[in-house]
Amino acid sequence: MKVRKLAIGLLLIGIIGSSFGILAAAAPFRVAFVMPSTINDSAWSQSMYEALMAIQKEMGKDNFQIDYSENMFVISDAAAAIRDYASQGYNLIIAHGSQYGSSLVDIAPDFPNVSFAWGSTANTFSDMGITNVFSYQPYSEQGGYVQGVLAAKLSQSGIIGVIGPIETGDAKRYTEGFKAGVLATNPNATVSVTWTGSYSDVSLAAETARTMINAGADVLTGTSQMVIGAIGVAKKHGVLWFGYDVDQSPLAPKIVVSSVIVDWTVALKPMIESIQNGVLGGKVFPLTLANGGLKIAVNPEGLVGQTIDDIISGKIQINLGD
Numbered sequence: 001m002k003v004r005k006l007a008i009g010l011l012l013i014g015i016i017g018s019s020f021g022i023l024a025a026a027a028p029f030r031v032a033f034v035m036p037s038t039i040n041d042s043a044w045s046q047s048m049y050e051a052l053m054a055i056q057k058e059m060g061k062d063n064f065q066i067d068y069s070e071n072m073f074v075i076s077d078a079a080a081a082i083r084d085y086a087s088q089g090y091n092l093i094i095a096h097g098s099q100y101g102s103s104l105v106d107i108a109p110d111f112p113n114v115s116f117a118w119g120s121t122a123n124t125f126s127d128m129g130i131t132n133v134f135s136y137q138p139y140s141e142q143g144g145y146v147q148g149v150l151a152a153k154l155s156q157s158g159i160i161g162v163i164g165p166i167e168t169g170d171a172k173r174y175t176e177g178f179k180a181g182v183l184a185t186n187p188n189a190t191v192s193v194t195w196t197g198s199y200s201d202v203s204l205a206a207e208t209a210r211t212m213i214n215a216g217a218d219v220l221t222g223t224s225q226m227v228i229g230a231i232g233v234a235k236k237h238g239v240l241w242f243g244y245d246v247d248q249s250p251l252a253p254k255i256v257v258s259s260v261i262v263d264w265t266v267a268l269k270p271m272i273e274s275i276q277n278g279v280l281g282g283k284v285f286p287l288t289l290a291n292g293g294l295k296i297a298v299n300p301e302g303l304v305g306q307t308i309d310d311i312i313s314g315k316i317q318i319n320l321g322d
Contacts, residue, residue, distance in 0.1 A: 089114065
C-alpha cells in the first residue's frame with residue numbers, strides 16, 4: 001500500500017513539474033530595431049528588416065519577437081528610442097546606422113545586461129571598457145568591384161556616376177570598390193563621385209543624378225535610402241543603374257542591371273547565439289562574398305532589356321553584311 005501511494009505521489013510530482021516546465025518555458029528572444037528610414041525604403045533599413053523577418057520565420061514568432069522605430073533620422077530621437085527599449089529589457093537593440101555610435105557610448109554602459117549592435121563599422125568601443133556592443137561591417141567594396149566591372153563593360157560613353165550619402169562606412173567602401181572595378185576594366189573611363197552629405201535627401205539624389213546624366217553619364221550607382229530619387233531619374237532617361245542593399249530591380253526593371261544584396265542574417269545569427277551563450281558584445285561580424293553576407297543579384301531584363309527594346313523600335317539595325 002505504501003509503495004502504491006509513493007508511486008502515485010511521484011506521478012503527481014512529475015505532472016506538476018511538467019506543467020511548471022511549460023509555464024516556465026524559455027522567454028522569447030526580443031529584438032528592438034531603430035532605423036533612420038522605413039522598413040520599405042528599398043535600401044538600408046529594408047535589408048535589415050528583411051533579415052530579422054527571415055530569422056523570425058525560422059525561429060517562430062513565439063520565440064523571436066521584433067519591435068522597431070522608423071524614421072529615426074534625428075539623433076536625439078533615436079537615442080531616446082534606444083534608451084526606452086533598453087529599459088524594457090530587450091535582449092538585443094540594433095541601432096542601424098553609423099550615426100548612432102555616440103548614442104551607444106552614452107547608453108550601453110547604463111544597461112550592462114542588454115546587448116546593442118550597430119554598423120557599418122568595426123568599432124565595438126571595447127577600448128573604452130564597454131562590453132555589450134557588437135558591430136557589423138559589410139565588405140561592400142567586394143560587391144562594388146563586381147558591379148564596377150560590369151558597369152565598365154556596359155557603358156558606351158565611358159562616363160559613370162556614383163551618388164553617395166556621407167563618405168564613411170559601407171558607402172565609402174562600396175564606392176571605392178566600384179571605382180576600382182570600373183578602372184580595372186576600362187582605365188580610360190571617368191568615374192564621377194558625389195557625396196550629397198545626406199542619407200535621406202531623395203530630391204538631392206535626384207538632382208545629382210540629373211547633373212551626372214547631363215554631363216554624359218550613361219551608368220549610375222549609389223547607396224542609402226536617398227537613391228530612390230536617383231533611380232527615378234535614371235529610369236526616365238534610360239540610364240543603367242546598379243543597386244545596393246536590396247534587389248532594386250522592382251523599382252525599374254529595364255534599367256537596374258544588378259544589385260548587391262546585404263544578407264544581415266549572416267551577422268545576426270551568430271550574434272544572437274553569442275548573446276544566448278552569455279557573450280553580450282565585443283565582436284565584429286563581417287559580411288563578405290565568401291560567407292554569403294553579400295550576394296549579387298543580376299537582373300536579366302536590365303542587362304539586355306534596353307538592347308531588345310532598341311532592336312524592336314529600330315534604333316538598332318543589325319547589319320548582316322553581304
